[in-house]
Amino acid sequence: MLNLIDSAPEDPLELAEQCLALASAVININEASVKESLQFILHEKMETLFRMLYSVSEEE
Secondary structure (H helix, E strand, C coil), X not given: CCCCCCCXXXXXXXXXXXXXXXXXXXXXXXXXXXXXXXXXXXXXXXXXXXXXXXXXXXXX
């Protein structure tokens, strides 16, 4: 299957920007099911960001 979306950003800044955009969307959306889905995605992105940042700090 053709994957049109790159779901694994390699840059922590890009991932942080995605988290900010998702957080903003969660705040502004009123529909509960959409809000819950976005919160789940935000949680996964934040976990990835923290893992990425801690792996960089351990390498130094």
